[in-house]
Amino acid sequence: MNMAVVPAKNEQGRIGKVLNLLSETAVDRIVVVLNGSRDGTLKEIRTQKLSKVDVLRFREPLGYDIPRAVGVFYALKQGAECVIFVDGDMTGNLLPAVNRLVDAVVSEKVDLAMTECQSDMISDNKLARELYLFRKLFNEHLGIYQRVGVAIPSHGPCAVSRRLMISADIRDFAVPPVILAFAVKHHLCVEAPVAMHSRELGSKMRGFSHAKKIAETIIGDIIEALAFFEGKPRKRIFLQKEYQGYNPRRRFDLLERFIALYGRNPDRSPST
Structure with a gap:
């Protein structure tokens, strides 16, 4: 089974288009990780009446990329062989x-x-x-730049195999560059078969402050991933500058709670 994991927070007016597009792809099931939404996102999802959609609902915001880890754990329990991550605001033509x-x-x-x-x-x-x-230096250090360019799993849709999901620490899916470093370190197959301009994703425009935070988050993740790759203590400091961005808002405690609860009873209603 192929499953799409769709993180979504306050995506009313966009989530319906994303789900309709995914329903036309090679994906068998879609799990929306709805976290901390205060608008009509859930209502819009239900209005679509798509039989292949599950919703994991968290009342509190999970933080940047934590929904990916939640989705991976859920997908593994459902028997998924492939998981693709598509953000709930990506309204571009992503079908190909x-x-x-x-x-x-x-x-x-x-x-x-x-x-x-x-x-x-x-x-x-x-x-x-x-x-x-930073993306270029990261992939050069991993020895994959000539093959994948500056591709990293933080930016744009990406797909992972069951083998990778089982092998890696579920928590590390919340820090995507670490997953890339893990895959390379363990000689798993890494490729970038898709190339596109950022504007083609159709993502929501959120302003400079958000863009700066996102950039600092991803750079910090890359620094952390490099430390992991080299077998050193994980840190987010480079040249005496600390890159945190949205990292402090990542609710690993809520992820741990989900793993504990859903891991014990995978047949329970997927709503938290």
Whole structure:
């Protein structure tokens, strides 16, 4: 079974389009990890009346990327062989990309299939240049730059195999670059069969402050992943600067609670 994990928080007006698109892809089931929503996202999901959609509802915000880890744990319990991550605000035409990523995992036995997303503003945007540089240096250090460019699982849809999900620590799916480092370190198959511009994702525009926080989060994740890859204590400091971004808001405690509760009783209603 192929499953899509869709993190969603306050995506009313967008989530319906995302789910309808995914329902036309090679995905068999869709799990929406609805966390801390205060708008009509849940109502919009129910209005779609799509039989292949499950909702894991958390009343509190889980924080950046924690929904991925929740979705992976749920997917494993459901017997999924492939999981693809698509954010609940990505309203672009992702059908070809989703199908290609799933096919890479299912047919070509790729363990981590990523999208190489290129920013349109690298030459004009200092923040975009800094993030691009860290992505490039990260993949060069892992020895995969010539094959996947600057692709990392933090940016754009990506798909993972059951082998990777079982092998890695579930918690590390909440820090996506660590999953990439894990896959390379353990000689799993990593590819980037899809390339697209960031604007094609159709993601919500959220302003400079959010973009800065996201960039700092991903850079901090990359620094942490490099430490993991080298077998050193995980940290988020580079040249005496600490990159935290949204990292402190990641609710690993809620993830642990979900794992404990759902792990004991996977037949319970998927609503928390």
